[in-house]
Amino acid sequence: MTVKGQGVPAYDPRGIKGMGVGYATSNRGACHLRGYTPAAEVVGNVLGPSTVTDPLEWKGKGELTMIFQNVHTVTDCLDVCKFATFAESMDSFAAQYEAMTGVPATAADLLKVGERVYNLERHYNNLNGFREGSDYLPERFLKEPSQHGGSKGHVCELDDMLKEYYEKRGWVNGVVPESKLKELEIV
Secondary structure: OEEOOEEOOOOOOOOOHHHHHHHHHOEOEOOOOOOOOHHHHHHOOOOOHHHOOOOOOOOOHHHHHHHHHHHHHHHHHHOOOHHHHHOOOHHHHHHHHHHHHOOOOOHHHHHHHHHHHHHHHHHHHHHOOOOOOOOOOOHHHHHOOOOOHHHOOOOOOHHHHHHHHHHHHOOEOOEOOHHHHHHOOOO
16 A cells, blocks of 8 residues: 555554654655654654543544645754654754754744744645645555554545645645745745
8 A cells, every 4th residue: 555656654543643644745755754643643842741632533533644745844954863852852852953063943933933943844846746636645555454452443534635735735635825825935
């Protein structure tokens, strides 16, 4: 099973719903490292330990995935292990960035960098043929209920999560509109 040609790794999106929208919207195919939502759906995270969310609830996962994609784009830019987000906040990353570069930065500044880079990657993909319908999951996750553990009987509500995700991103059916590129000063 693949998304955008990449095999589905690690997590069943019927049991950790954020991974469903994460796999579907990852700019490089089904990848759990582009927006590691299990950090919030299982143990607590860069957003704070009080923000653990129900892994079986789909509502709010579009926004959560967007946030984690932006966060992990920042950790990729800083060349920091994603597991550091279990122990460090964006404020910590901003302090480290400032200490290394001498350039003042806040958590909000870094999240804006993550948003810009993620949108630029998506825009590049759009220019190369990824359009409406390119964000998908294998049918099995959408129609065949899980037979395992706590997720038994669940499917992944991808359409609902994509609607929320696109709205939060400011995208139109998976495409970054020119207005968003201008807002982020990409064009």
